[in-house]
Amino acid sequence: MIGRGDLSVNTVVVGPTSVEFISGVSSMTNTTDYTPPKVWIWNKANGGQFANINRPISGPTHEKALAVGRHPLQLYSLGTPNGVKVTVMLEELLALGHSGAEYDAWLINIREGDQFGSGFVSVNPNSKIPALMDRSGPTPIRIFESGAILIYLAEKFGAFLPTDVAARAECLSWLMWQMGSAPYLGGGFGHFYAYAPFKIEYAIDRFAMEVKRQLDVLDRRLAESDYLGGTEYTIADIAVWPWYGALAKGLVYDAAEFLQVDSYKNVQRWTDTVAARPAVKRGRMVNRTYGDPASQLHERHDASDFDTKTQDKVARPK
Ligand SMILES: N[C@@H](CCC(=O)N[C@@H](CS)C(=O)NCC(=O)O)C(=O)O
Numbered sequence: 025m026i027g028r029g030d031l032s033v034n035t036v037v038v039g040p041t042s043v044e045f046i047s048g049v050s051s052m053t054n055t056t057d058y059t060p061p062k063v064w065i066w067n068k069a070n071g072g073q074f075a076n077i078n079r080p081i082s083g084p085t086h087e088k089a090l091a092v093g094r095h096p097l098q099l100y101s102l103g104t105p106n107g108v109k110v111t112v113m114l115e116e117l118l119a120l121g122h123s124g125a126e127y128d129a130w131l132i133n134i135r136e137g138d139q140f141g142s143g144f145v146s147v148n149p150n151s152k153i154p155a156l157m158d159r160s161g162p163t164p165i166r167i168f169e170s171g172a173i174l175i176y177l178a179e180k181f182g183a184f185l186p187t188d189v190a191a192r193a194e195c196l197s198w199l200m201w202q203m204g205s206a207p208y209l210g211g212g213f214g215h216f217y218a219y220a221p222f223k224i225e226y227a228i229d230r231f232a233m234e235v236k237r238q239l240d241v242l243d244r245r246l247a248e249s250d251y252l253g254g255t256e257y258t259i260a261d262i263a264v265w266p267w268y269g270a271l272a273k274g275l276v277y278d279a280a281e282f283l284q285v286d287s288y289k290n291v292q293r294w295t296d297t298v299a300a301r302p303a304v305k306r307g308r309m310v311n312r313t314y315g316d317p318a319s320q321l322h323e324r325h326d327a328s329d330f331d332t333k334t335q336d337k338v339a340r341p342k
Contacts, residue, residue, distance in 0.1 A: 066080050076135075077139075082145075082150070083145060083149075085137060085140040086137075086141055088142055088144070090141070090143035091128075091130055094128070096127075097126065098130070098159060099114070099130065099156050099311075100130050101131075101154035101155070101311045102131065102133070103311040103313060103314075105266035105276075106152075106153065107154045107311055108308050109174060109263050110177075111306075111307040111308070111310035111324075112303060113174055113178075113262050114129075114177070114307065115304070115306045116303040116304075116307070117177065117184075119303040120183055122183070129311050129324040130323060131311055131313070132153050132311075139153065149168075152168075154170055155168045158180075171200065171203040174259040175196075175199070184259045184262065185259055186253065186258065191253060191254055194253050194260075195252075195253035195258040195259065195260045199259055201241075202263040202264045205238050208231060209268075213231035213234070213235045213277070214279075217232070218277040235271070235283060239283070239288045243290045243291050244290075246290035246291060247290045257298070257301075265298045266308070269291075269299065272291045273295060317335035320334055321333055
């Protein structure tokens, strides 16, 4: 058993026998007899959740045009943390009175491979939600990567991104922190703790340590200011909350006890403050396909949809 905090991140544990060779720290029993071949080969049946949508190549797998609604902004997304960032931002802009932020939110079912349709790939060549088309001008503009979408919308509407140079730098720093950090939480910790076909102590230890370090980074920042960027609520909070707020409330990966998330008191306080905003409550419902049917608005084409089109109200086909 390796003491947590001792293991060098550069240590590679492979080979057929138990491992004693770990940069100067205690040894652990190897959990795999896998030796990488000279050339990696795509094994489609590698198991684990999402194995059916993972591919080592990009580009479309099939022809499928995207639907286009009546609003200036067309969002193609799903209610995952990355998707929620954008729907919260759009609802916040609408709450401020920016009618130009009216949007149609279309559902992209990533488990069914919708992200590999030709229309979606033309909006995001990286085949991941969220993707946005701004059709308000003479030439449609595509924006992909949730951080880029938040900056685009903040600049377009002059909101949630401070204009003061120092405050703007702080806001963008935390936004980029989120974009760089969340893959360790989702693709690293979440994958190995919750989704991998078997538990690997080395991987779970490595990523649990990193996620706890990230929570501590946030907790210390939120001990010194109300919001991540400073005194104002900004796109930095909008980006971080769907990931680390959800983690802090035990809503992702069922890891609240394992990571002792209650101990991050400032993260808890900030999470509750952000969650209480009406626009956040609406934004997290859009494109959501799990949980209480009353919290799921699969597609959003009008503000009234929140009252009339949630899954508990949509008539089920007989
Ligand atoms: N860095 C991207 C990450 C987007 C992302 O990973 N999206 C996931 C859902 S949260 C996705 O679409 N996965 C589909 C796939 O990997 O095929 C962003 O922030 O927009």
